[in-house]
Amino acid sequence: MNGSGQESTHRTIERVARESYGRLVAYLSSHTRDVASAEDALSNALVAALTAWPRDGVPQNPEAWLLTSARHSLIDLIRHQRVVLESEPTLMLLTKGPQEPTMSTEFPDERLKLLFVCAHPAIDPAMHTPLMLQTVLGLDAVRIAQAFLISPTTMGQRLVRAKTKIRDAGIPFEVPLERELPERLDAVLEAIYAAFGIGWDDMAGVDQRGPDLAQEAIWLGRVLLELVSREAEVHGLLALMLHCEARRAARRGPDGKYVALSEQDSRQWSLPLIEEAERLLAAASRHRRPGRFQLEAAIQSVHAERARSGRTAWAAIVLFYEQLIRISPMLGTQTGYAAAVAEARGPDAGLAVLDAIDLGSVSSYQPYWAVRAHLLQRLGKTSESREAFDRAIGLAEDPAVREFLLLKRG
Amino acid sequence: MQFALLIYETPELFGMRKSNDENAYLGAWRAYHKALVEAGIFVGGQPLQSPETGTTVRLKEGKRRVQDGPFADAKEQLGGFTILELPSLDAALEWAARCPAASLGAVEVRPVSPEYLRKVTG
Numbered sequence A: 001m002n003g004s005g006q007e008s009t010h011r012t013i014e015r016v017a018r019e020s021y022g023r024l025v026a027y028l029s030s031h032t033r034d035v036a037s038a039e040d041a042l043s044n045a046l047v048a049a050l051t052a053w054p055r056d057g058v059p060q061n062p063e064a065w066l067l068t069s070a071r072h073s074l075i076d077l078i079r080h081q082r083v084v085l086e087s088e089p090t091l092m093l094l095t096k097g098p099q100e101p102t103m104s105t106e107f108p109d110e111r112l113k114l115l116f117v118c119a120h121p122a123i124d125p126a127m128h129t130p131l132m133l134q135t136v137l138g139l140d141a142v143r144i145a146q147a148f149l150i151s152p153t154t155m156g157q158r159l160v161r162a163k164t165k166i167r168d169a170g171i172p173f174e175v176p177l178e179r180e181l182p183e184r185l186d187a188v189l190e191a192i193y194a195a196f197g198i199g200w201d202d203m204a205g206v207d208q209r210g211p212d213l214a215q216e217a218i219w220l221g222r223v224l225l226e227l228v229s230r231e232a233e234v235h236g237l238l239a240l241m242l243h244c245e246a247r248r249a250a251r252r253g254p255d256g257k258y259v260a261l262s263e264q265d266s267r268q269w270s271l272p273l274i275e276e277a278e279r280l281l282a283a284a285s286r287h288r289r290p291g292r293f294q295l296e297a298a299i300q301s302v303h304a305e306r307a308r309s310g311r312t313a314w315a316a317i318v319l320f321y322e323q324l325i326r327i328s329p330m331l332g333t334q335t336g337y338a339a340a341v342a343e344a345r346g347p348d349a350g351l352a353v354l355d356a357i358d359l360g361s362v363s364s365y366q367p368y369w370a371v372r373a374h375l376l377q378r379l380g381k382t383s384e385s386r387e388a389f390d391r392a393i394g395l396a397e398d399p400a401v402r403e404f405l406l407l408k409r410g
Numbered sequence B: 001m002q003f004a005l006l007i008y009e010t011p012e013l014f015g016m017r018k019s020n021d022e023n024a025y026l027g028a029w030r031a032y033h034k035a036l037v038e039a040g041i042f043v044g045g046q047p048l049q050s051p052e053t054g055t056t057v058r059l060k061e062g063k064r065r066v067q068d069g070p071f072a073d074a075k076e077q078l079g080g081f082t083i084l085e086l087p088s089l090d091a092a093l094e095w096a097a098r099c100p101a102a103s104l105g106a107v108e109v110r111p112v113s114p115e116y117l118r119k120v121t122g
Helices: A003-030 A035-056 A062-080 A084-095 A111-118 A125-135 A141-148 A152-168 A181-201 A213-227 A232-245 A271-285 A292-304 A314-327 A331-345 A347-355 A366-378 A382-395 A399-409 B011-018 B024-038 B089-098 B100-104 B114-121
Strands: B002-009 B042-047 B055-060 B063-068 B077-085 B106-111
Touching (some): A003 A035, A035 A125, A035 A152, A111 A213, A125 A181, A125 A213, A141 A152, A141 A181, A181 A213, A213 A232, A271 A292, A292 A314, A314 A331, A331 A366, A347 A366, A366 A399, A382 A399, B002 B089, B002 B100, B011 B024, B011 B077, B024 B042, B024 B089, B024 B100, B089 B100, B100 B106
Antiparallel strands (some): B002 B077, B042 B077, B055 B063
C-alpha cells in the first residue's frame, strides 16, 4: 500500500478510536465492572488494527472488528488473571453475543451507565471528571493530569484506584431509578461542566492544559443528550456550554489580550452555535422543570441577544440570577448577581450585594475581587478600588486576565 | 454479592443498649432487623459489646503485647456487623441508609471477599 493510503488508514483508526472508544469500553465493562481491563483490551485491539488494517484494508464495519478483537483480548486477560472460577459466568456472557465474522453492528450503548458509574457517590467527587475523560473519551492520564495541574504519576494512580473501586465495591452498571435520577444526573452534569470549565479558563492554552477540553466536554454533553433527551437540565447544560463556546473567538483581541464580555465585538460571536443553544434552551423549557444549568444558559442567552439588539437586558439577567441563587447559592452565582445588579441599578446597589457575602468565603475567590474593584472604581473610591484590584491580580491565574486587570487598575 | 455493614456507634448509643427500658434506638433496630429478614437479604451478623470490653493483641519479637481497649482510638467505635446478600453497592447503600446507626453514628459498607476466602479455605 502506498504512503498516503497508509496515512488515511491511520486516520481512520484514529477516527474510529475516538468515536467508538466510550461505546466499546462501556459495553466491554458493563458485565465485568472491570473498566481497566476493558480499556486494556481495547488498546490491544487498536494496536492489532494498526497492523491488520493497512495490510488487509479497513474492515467494512471497523467498530465491530474492534469489538471482536477486544473481546478476545479481554477473555485472555481475564483467564490470565487466574480468577477463572469467579469469572465463569462473565466469560459466558462475553463469548455469547453477536458472532463473527458477519457480526452485526448492533450492540447496546452502555455509555450512559458508564457515565453514572464515573460520577457514582462512592467515587471521590474529584475523580468524577478525570474518570469520564478517560473511560468515555479515551484521554490518557498525562493529558488529564495536565488539565488538573497534578503530576501524571499521581493522576495515573488515582485513576487506577478509582477503577479498582468500581470493580471491587460492587458499583452497578445501571441507570439509576427514577427517584434517584435527578440527584445522580446532577453529579454527571457537574462533572461534564467541570471539564468544560477547565478548558474555558485555560483558553489561552498557556500551560498546555489543553484548550480543547471545552470541546471534549461539549462532545460529552452531546452524547448525554442523545442518551437522556427527556431531562431538561441535559439540554440546559449543552445550551450553556454552546453559548459560551460561541464567544471563543471574541474573548481575545488580535494582540492576544483579554476582552471582557461587555467589550466583546458581538459580530465575532458564532451565530450557528448561538442558534443551536437557543433551540436547546427552548426544548428544555418545554419540560417545565427549571434548573441550575437552564438558568445559567438563560443568562448567557440574554447576553447573546446583544448580537441582534445591540443592547443587554440587565433587568432580565438580574431576575434569572435571583432564581439561580434560590436553587444554587454558590459564590460564583452571588458574584455574577452583584455584577448584574450593578449594571441594572447602579454600582452602589451591586456593592451592597457583594457586602452581603460572607467575607471568609471570598478570601481566595478571584472574580469577587475583580467585580468589587470595578464597582469601587465606578464609585470613585480610588484607594479602596486599587486594594481590591491588587487582590484580584494576585489571585489571577491567566496572564491575559492579569494584564487586563493591571491596565484597568491604572 | 455479599456486603458487610459495619456499624459504628457513639458512647451514647452504646449506653442506650445497656438500658433495660424500651428506647427508640432499640425499637428502630428491631424494626430494621425484621425488614432485613423479610426482604430475604439477611445472611448474618452480630452486635458487639462496648469498646472498653475489647482487648487488642499483637505479637512483637515473639512477645505478646496485650493492650486494654479497642484497636482504634476514635469517638465512634465498631458496634457490630451485618452481612447482606444484595445485587449491587447501590442496593447496599440503600439498606445502610435505613440502618438506625446511620443517623446517629455511621455505617461503612464493604463487599465481602469470596476470592480471599477461597484462598484461605483452599
